[in-house]
Amino acid sequence: MGVDVLLFLVVGALAVGCAIGMLISDNAVHSALFLIANFGCVAFMYLMLDAPFIAMVQIAVYAGAIMVLFLFVIMLLGAEQSHDTTTVTFRWLTGAATILGASLLFALGLPLVIGGFQLPETAGRAPLLRVVNAGVSLVRTQEIAPAEPAAAATADPAATAEAPAAAPAEVVRFSGEVQVTLTGGSLSEPLVLNNVPFGEATDFFDVPAGDYTVQLLRQEDGQIMAAPYPLTLAADSVTTLTLFGEYDFEARKLLKLVPVANSLAQVGNDEGRFILFNAYTPQTLSFIDLGPDQAINTTTRDGATVLLDTVIAADIAFEGAPVTGTYREGTYSLALINSDLEIIHRLDNYTITADTEKTLLLMPDGEQPVPADADPDSGGIQFPAGFTFRSTVLPGLVFDTEPSFGSPLGIGRILFTVYLLPVNLVGLLLLVALVGVIVISRPSGEKQERRANIRRRVSRPLVNVIAQQTGGEVTTETPKLGSGDGS
Amino acid sequence: MNVPVEAFVILSMVLFTLGAMGVMLRKNAILVFMSVELMLNAANLALVAFAKQWNDIGGHTFVFFVMTVAAAEVAIGLALIVAIFRHKQSINIDDLHQMEG
Numbered sequence: 084m085g086v087d088v089l090l091f092l093v094v095g096a097l098a099v100g101c102a103i104g105m106l107i108s109d110n111a112v113h114s115a116l117f118l119i120a121n122f123g124c125v126a127f128m129y130l131m132l133d134a135p136f137i138a139m140v141q142i143a144v145y146a147g148a149i150m151v152l153f154l155f156v157i158m159l160l161g162a163e164q165s166h167d168t169t170t171v172t173f174r175w176l177t178g179a180a181t182i183l184g185a186s187l188l189f190a191l192g193l194p195l196v197i198g199g200f201q202l203p204e205t206a207g208r209a210p211l212l213r214v215v216n217a218g219v220s221l222v223r224t225q226e227i228a229p230a231e232p233a234a235a236a237t238a239d240p241a242a243t244a245e246a247p248a249a250a251p252a253e254v255v256r257f258s259g260e261v262q263v264t265l266t267g268g269s270l271s272e273p274l275v276l277n278n279v280p281f282g283e284a285t286d287f288f289d290v291p292a293g294d295y296t297v298q299l300l301r302q303e304d305g306q307i308m309a310a311p312y313p314l315t316l317a318a319d320s321v322t323t324l325t326l327f328g329e330y331d332f333e334a335r336k337l338l339k340l341v342p343v344a345n346s347l348a349q350v351g352n353d354e355g356r357f358i359l360f361n362a363y364t365p366q367t368l369s370f371i372d373l374g375p376d377q378a379i380n381t382t383t384r385d386g387a388t389v390l391l392d393t394v395i396a397a398d399i400a401f402e403g404a405p406v407t408g409t410y411r412e413g414t415y416s417l418a419l420i421n422s423d424l425e426i427i428h429r430l431d432n433y434t435i436t437a438d439t440e441k442t443l444l445l446m447p448d449g450e451q452p453v454p455a456d457a458d459p460d461s462g463g464i465q466f467p468a469g470f471t472f473r474s475t476v477l478p479g480l481v482f483d484t485e486p487s488f489g490s491p492l493g494i495g496r497i498l499f500t501v502y503l504l505p506v507n508l509v510g511l512l513l514l515v516a517l518v519g520v521i522v523i524s525r526p527s528g529e530k531q532e533r534r535a536n537i538r539r540r541v542s543r544p545l546v547n548v549i550a551q552q553t554g555g556e557v558t559t560e561t562p563k564l565g566s567g568d569g570s
Numbered sequence: 571m572n573v574p575v576e577a578f579v580i581l582s583m584v585l586f587t588l589g590a591m592g593v594m595l596r597k598n599a600i601l602v603f604m605s606v607e608l609m610l611n612a613a614n615l616a617l618v619a620f621a622k623q624w625n626d627i628g629g630h631t632f633v634f635f636v637m638t639v640a641a642a643e644v645a646i647g648l649a650l651i652v653a654i655f656r657h658k659q660s661i662n663i664d665d666l667h668q669m670e671g
Contacts (some may be wrong), residue, residue, distance in 0.1 A: 085572040087572050087573050088572050088573055091573045091577060091578075095577070095581045097586055098581065098585065099581070099585065099588070102584075102585055102588040102589070102608055103588060104593065105604060105605075105608070106588060106591065106592045106595065106596070109598055111598055111601060114601055114604060115604065118604050118607065118608065121585075121608065121611070122611060125585075125611050125614070125615055128578060128581070128615055128618075129615075129618055130577060131573060131578075132575075132618045132619055132621075132622045133622055133627070134618045134621070134622070134630055134633075136630070137614075137618055137633050137634070140634070141611075141614075141637070144637055145607070145611065145637065145640075146643060148641065149607065149640065149641060149644050152644060152645070152648055153600065153603070153604060153644070153648070156600060156648045156651060156652060157600055159652065160600075160651070160652065160655045161663060162600060162661055164656075176594075176595070177595060178597045179594075180591055180594035181591065183590075183594060184590055184591035184594070185587075185590075186587075187586075187587050187590055188583060188584065188587040188654055191586065191587065192580070192583055195576060195579060195580065195583075201576065202575055202576055202579070202623050209636075246662065275653050293601075321656045334635045351652060373627075396614045488625065488627060489627065489630060493627050493630075494627060494630050494631060494634065497627055497628065497631055498631055498634065501628075501631075502631050502635075506634060509635055509639065512638070512639065512642050513638065513641070513642050516641075516642035516643075516645050516646050517645070519645075519646050519649070520645050520646060520649040523646070523649040523650060523652075523653050524652055524653060
């Protein structure tokens with residue numbers, strides 16, 4: 084049994100005990116003190132339920148203000164001892180009330196009993212999914228190797244026979260559109276995404292949570308471009324399904340799919356987050372801030388070259404797990420470098436916005452020829468020296484600076500946005516209550532009248548006293564305006 | 571947190587029932603009032619527990635409103651009790667069953 088369970092049991096028992104004590108104690112002051120203790124226990128429960136603000140309000144308003152009011156009235160009226168003479172004559176009422184209470188408890192608990200003391204699970208938000216097409220097709224251009232002219236053919240038949248073999252068809256990377264189909268889960272019919280263009284991400288869309296199978300087809304002819312991929316989407320998740328690699332029909336190379344999960348954790352207030360995924364180069368990369376000089380700075384220490392620039396994320400391996408890095412907001416020159424400290428790709432004047440999460444994909448450039456010495460059967464992707472990569476920073480998640488659950492800021496924000504009208508109504512209610520209390524507790528009419536009379540009687544001799552002291556009559560005449568003009 | 575939310579709901583149920591029994595059993599008007607406060611608190615506890623379960627801060631907002639209304643109600647109720655006591659010299663609810671002036 085954990086400490087919190089133990090605490091719950093102790094404080095819960097204390098709360099129930101205090102409630103019973105309040106019920107059976109003869110002295111009203113004792114009852115009030117028991118109730119204060121009960122409110123304290125309930126405030127503790129609020130703390131256990133992640134509601135610190137409500138807990139503090141409970142102590143300040145309930146245990147403080149309201150109970151002081153109770154105690155004040157009890158002592159004002161001298162009602163400490165309850166003269167329950169009637170309980171003797173209505174003893175049967177106690178039994179009836181107990182039965183009623185028990186049946187109320189049963190009625191309240193019935194839903195819990197039926198549900199097996201298990202509240203329904205929270206559904207959570209539907210998973211968000213988007214698809215990024217970072218894969219290319221390898222296309223063999225047949226027209227590069229046409230038949231030699233007839234004259235040459237007659238001159239040297241052997242040469243013409245060898246010509247197509249000697250000059251193989253040039254292979255070109257072609258970035259085409261793909262069709263992505265999701266089946267399974269709780270979908271009644273497959274979800275089909277048509278014309279997913281190269282290098283771009285689709286918008287996020289809601290998918291019910293569940294297990295899916297992803298089919299990838301070439302848009303133009305419906306050829307299967309990747310093995311069926313099992314994808315599990317959980318509630319509250321945000322996933323970027325990345326298709327990458329090279330597709331070659333003849334060499335039986337298929338594209339690969341990797342779900343890049345976005346982190347839903349809050350970023351620091353002045354930081355942005357990057358999720359980096361290397362979908363192209365077999366090198367292991369690092370993501371660095373080049374600094375104001377916009378170049379790589381190194382120093383040699385103990386014979387080893389040490390990078391001086393700030394590393395945002397490291398170990399971004401090909402097909403490896405997506406790497407997360409955070410960096411302070413601002414405008415920077417950022418670069419992806421390889422282990423030889425060569426810049427693979429750079430993002431100049433890139434602005435990092437606070438509370439955002441961007442996905443940075445490194446993918447092959449659109450249409451580039453494959454070098455002649457490329458080995459189509461090798462596992463890795465070949466690229467010539469000085470090959471320019473394309474990196475795409477996909478639009479990511481923008482986090483609202485949402486205050487934490489149950490905090491004063493969170494409650495305050497919802498009170499003054501969604502619940503603004505009820506707040507005003509409650510304020511009006513409090514004002515009406517204030518006026519009501521004044522009206523109810525004002526002295527009765529006759530007393531007020533008497534007090535007015537007394538005041539009048541006192542005021543008359545006061546005039547005489549003044550008259551005596553000044554030695555003359557106190558004139559109450561006011562000067563008549565306009566009398567001089569009339570004569 | 572290991573304590574299941576159901577436990578808080580059960581506690582709130584028990585407290586609510588105790589408050590209801592207080593309303594039915596006690597003869598002192600002030601104690602009846604205190605029992606009503608106990609019931610309101612039990613309802614608040616259930617609201618906070620469900621807010622936690624569904625991760626919805628709207629429950630907290632409702633607790634806030636309940637507290638405000640309870641404060642207004644206590645102020646009015648106690649003023650009424652004081653006024654009645656001044657008139658009848660008693661706050662035993664069995665003496666107050668007739669509403670004559």
